[in-house]
Amino acid sequence: MKTFIVGIAGGVGARLARLLTSAGDQVDGLYRRPEQGEHLAAHGVHATHGDLTRLDAPTLATHLDGTDVLVFAAGAGGEGGTAAVTAIDGTGLTTAIEAARLAGVPRLLLVSVFPEAWRDREVSDTFEHYIDVKKKADAALAATDLDWVILRPAALTNDPGTGRVSLAPALIHTQVTRDDVAAVLARLIHTPGIRRRILELTQGPDPISDAVRRQIEK
């Protein structure tokens, strides 16, 4: 099994890369800052340097040879304003979709967001733009013929993983650790029976293996 992670040096992406590598999977991915390559290599993770906003789909596709699953875990992460969100979370995803199609990658997992995230707070135009771009990215992926899965985690924390979550088509937005998001993604990668589904993810009572298994054949 070979997985390519766009955003492999990110909070979720790096955790996922380490999990898959230690389980013996082949892993590659795109990282933006040159120094991140050394850090990933120190954890036994091979990755590819490149800026998603400067790559076209045919160029990205050349890195996807033999890839079974493409994971899109990149995001502007609050840097660069609305233009960066549009370029990375929005256009970046459509570039990845097109690259998957060109390279014959059958499956694409997208790390998205709850559309109603933090509606209990006063939200800014910047946050509204982020949610709008994320929702349009979900729609773009759901319109493809790929074996897609859209995973919408609640607010991410760096607390240690609990191994327990709630995973379902509709949940109330709370929190979830990046460790647990990565562990759910790793399970989903190895559960091809879950396809063309939107799943929301929060911290919860269910062991991750049970939570994922329960979503097969629903």
Ligand SMILES: NC(=O)c1ccc[n+]([C@@H]2O[C@H](COP(=O)([O-])OP(=O)(O)OC[C@H]3O[C@@H](n4cnc5c(N)ncnc54)[C@H](OP(=O)(O)O)[C@@H]3O)[C@@H](O)[C@H]2O)c1
């Ligand atoms: N924060 C939350 O509470 C929350 C909640 C739900 C969903 N999400 C979504 O979850 C996803 C993963 O979150 P995270 O915390 O892992 O994010 P993160 O730590 O910011 O990781 C995102 C990665 O994407 C990379 N990236 C950004 N622009 C790029 C470009 N042009 N080319 C290549 N790589 C690029 C970043 O590179 P650099 O390291 O160089 O910046 C970073 O490593 C994001 O899409 C986010 O929108 C976040």
